[in-house]
Amino acid sequence: MHKSLAAALALALGWASAASATETWPLSRQQVFDASGRPLLVARVAFFKAGTTTPLEVYSDAGLTKPLAQPVKADGTGRFPRVYLPTVLYAEEVLGPYGDVLWRDDGLGYVPPTTGGGGGGGTVDPTAIAVTGDVKWRLDAGIVPGWVRMNGRTLGGAGSGATELASATASAAFAYLWNTFPDTVASVVGGRGTSAASDFSAGKQIVIPTMQGLLQAGLDDMGSSPAGRLQTITDLTLSAGSTTATVFSSARLVVGMTVTATGISSGTTIADINGTMITLSQPAAAGSTGTVSGARFSVLGDAQMPGQIGGDAFSGLANKNLPAVLPPGSVTVDYPAHTYITHETLATASITAATGASPVTNLQQGLKNDLTAPPNAKTFSVSQPNPGGGLPFSNLPPTRLGTFYLKL
Structure with missing residues (x-):
């Protein structure tokens, strides 16, 4: 027994x-x-x-x-x-x-x-x-009996070679992870078999979902109506086979967000945004032409699926992250000062001789100063180099570090 x-x-x-x-x-x-x-x-x-x-x-x-x-x-x-x-x-x-x-x-x-x-x-x-699958946080980094650290290592039965815990006591946690999460969250080393019990008996290992360097957050819906805090929900109009789509509103959309909607392949993200037109990383599926109500966009993948990971502690700004209207400015172009050109004024005279009158041309009459005409208007492109710029900035809120544990 x-x-x-x-x-x-x-x-x-x-x-x-x-x-x-x-x-x-x-x-x-x-x-x-x-x-x-x-x-x-x-x-x-x-x-x-x-x-x-x-x-x-x-x-x-x-x-x-x-x-x-x-x-x-x-x-x-x-x-x-x-x-x-x-x-x-x-x-x-x-x-x-x-x-x-x-x-x-x-x-x-x-x-x-x-x-x-x-x-x-x-x-x-x-x-x-505590029951199997419960999570707790402690300020230290030690091993806690009856719990395993959520460090991305593996657990399995005795002799399985699991890296975090190889013991018969891991059976309940193994079954919890196997039955609750897909391989994208808790993968089985060597592939999943027919059941958690058969994989555990076969000495397979399952990866403990990692909480390394992560903060915890609630699902956007959590059994209720979506809160819209970790995702943006809006209507999306698709054209089958096209990477171009339009949204009802592009407010709160970000390049890199994952798109979850009918007619969109898993893992599709926003590659570009221009007004209400967005560019998708993958084309819409065949037969998807039309408007999809309630398409969801999130940097966490699917913000309504447990175990998703997203976000980063550091970010950098691109041109499209700058305000749509920049502060006014002007460029002053100093044209060269006008210069004088001195040139001769010439005249033609007539000399009368016994044989009659003869014209004499190009006789110097005197000197004259004239101004040059101003140059035509020119358009100049202006750049603002920023030596040493382009470094990322931190998004990290005030944080204290410890260890997350999963109950066996």
Whole structure:
């Protein structure tokens, strides 16, 4: 019988608390094998209090009166002896022939429900304790028994090789993640099988959704009407096969937003915005020509789907992020001063001789100064270089760091 079921049955039948004060180590009378499937004849195991390196006393008898020396050694066939532990959360560290750590699993075991004294008064209210999938935040970065850190590492069964927790105690959290989220949020290493139970039994690992460097936020709808805080909702008119579409209003639209609407492929984003015309990163699907009511746009992907990630701590400004109307200005062009040109004035004279009158041309009459005509008007392009500019700016609100944990 599963340990948690046995504890619940014992509690329901009113068995003495001493009956659940001891548990048997699951690998008692079991062999540990090497990569070739041969028993490791000198395997050893040490036990610690959960989340610490403090040794935990274990025993060879169910009455917990005969302590075992640690690390506990396997026998000549690689089989561990019978080991009894107090009913607490603990960590186990199994060592190979050369003292190499084969695995160290933490958060094993369980804490049984408590009962009231005096012959039967009530039990712990299950609605007042954490359940599988609950998330909590702590100011430190330690390992917490019964919880795993939400760090993008993996969990799975004992021997699965999971990087955050490889233990039978991970089964409930494995099933919660497998059944609740798609692979985009909690992917199964090696691909999903037919069920969470079969994947867990097969030794597969599932990725714990990460909260590294992230702040938490509520879904935009959260079971109610969308609030419109993390997304913009407006009508969208499409043309099948075209990346150009129009929106009823482009207010609160941003380049890079994901578009969620009928006729739009998953992952389509806004590539450009010009008035109420937007450019999509992928063309509209065939047969999608027409207006789609209530198209949704968000930098978080789908702002109504749990587990989505978006936003950044740093941003940079492009020209399209500047105000539509810039402050007025002017450009003053200084034309060259007018200069004088000095030139001769010429005349024609007539000389009379015995043979008659003859004209004489190009005789210098004098000197004259004239002004040059002003140049024609010219249009000048003006740039405003900003040496050292173009650096990103921070979007991060005041923040304190700690660790997010997921309940097993």
